[in-house]
Amino acid sequence: MRGSKVLGAPSKPPRVRPERAEPEDVDDPRRPRRVVDYSLERRRALGKLVLTATGASENLDPHPDLLRAAKYHGQPLAEACPWCRSKEMVLLRYTWGDELGDFTGRQHTLAEIDEMAGEQGQFRVDEVEVCRECHWHFRRRSYVLGDGQPRPAKRARKNDTW
Ligand SMILES: [Zn+2]
Numbered sequence: 001m002r003g004s005k006v007l008g009a010p011s012k013p014p015r016v017r018p019e020r021a022e023p024e025d026v027d028d029p030r031r032p033r034r035v036v037d038y039s040l041e042r043r044r045a046l047g048k049l050v051l052t053a054t055g056a057s058e059n060l061d062p063h064p065d066l067l068r069a070a071k072y073h074g075q076p077l078a079e080a081c082p083w084c085r086s087k088e089m090v091l092l093r094y095t096w097g098d099e100l101g102d103f104t105g106r107q108h109t110l111a112e113i114d115e116m117a118g119e120q121g122q123f124r125v126d127e128v129e130v131c132r133e134c135h136w137h138f139r140r141r142s143y144v145l146g147d148g149q150p151r152p153a154k155r156a157r158k159n160d161t162w
Pocket residue numbers: 081082083084085086131132133134135136
């Protein structure tokens with residue numbers, strides 16, 4: 001199954017851009033551009049957790065779909081969970097974009113995303129770490145891939161695989 005739909009995680013960017021983006025010059029559709037690193041926010045969120053230590057943080061209470069995706073998909077991470085120190089951390093990748101149309105907001109493997117980068121003009125990837133043990137989750141990084149040539153939005157058809 002390619003790209004299981006996950007509702008509510010991570011937060012969906014508002015649809016303010018037009019249906020078709022401007023073309024952009026791209027040397028390598030698979031090299032991340034417009035990279036946003038959230039490590040500062042991650043440290044802050046962890047600091048808040050330490051202060052409250054109630055477990056009530058939204059970073060420990062993910063949407064059930066995100067947990068399910070973490071259980072069955074996700075790429076294991078070598079590092080320990082920053083909160084509970086377990087080795088049960090996985091990385092999930094979600095793709096967003098007007099061009100993806102009905103398929104925006106789905107979870108994909110690195111190989112699928114690599115393929116998409118050669119087929120799409122522009123889409124954003126969110127990398128979300130999830131701990132299967134304590135449910136800590138955080139968006140670590142976000143970036144744009146694609147060849148820069150805008151495509152019409154994809155529409156879901158019967159029997160479409162993604
Ligand atoms: Zn954990």
